[in-house]
Amino acid sequence: MNDIVKILQQNARISDTALGEMLGIPAEAAAAEIKKLEDEGVIRGYSVILDDEKYDRSTVYATIELKVTPQRDCGFDDIAKTIMMYDEVESVSLMSSGAYDLAVEVKGSDLREVAFFVSERLSTIDGVLSTATHFILKKYKEKGIFIDGEEPDERGLG
Secondary structure (H helix, E strand, O other), rough: HHHHHHHHHHHOOOHHHHHHHHHOOOOOHHHHHHHHHHHHHOOOOOOOOOHHHHOOOOOOEEEEEEEOOOOOOOOOHHHHHHHHHOEEEEEEEEOOOOOOOOEEEEEEOOOHHHHHHHHHHHHOOOOOOEEEEEEOOOOOEEEOOOOOOOOOHHHOOO
């Protein structure tokens, strides 16, 4: 199972035949294992990693740190569920650092749209005490994929 997941994380479009060859199993067994992982909810979906420099240079990404008051009987879950319902939100994560509680990654068409989202939507949610917005200037690597298409020379890494 771990091998299949690792391969799919690098290339979710790999054929069942190629996957089976890599794992030394028939293509049908590879397809059945993927189906099982999907049915069990281990694989939640598939996505495309874009190079926004080539696709849409106006897209803006930001990470917003939220300090929140946990709610009785549900902790941070209800606030996180409220936040993740917004279309602008790409991900929501509970953090352990103590400096802030939730990390929210958002996408907008420009800086103004993201700023409006933070000031008018996020900061007005009951329980949100403060926000700190960090605009992402450039992505170099995402989900293990090098965005600029060039793998670094491993000789320089050690």
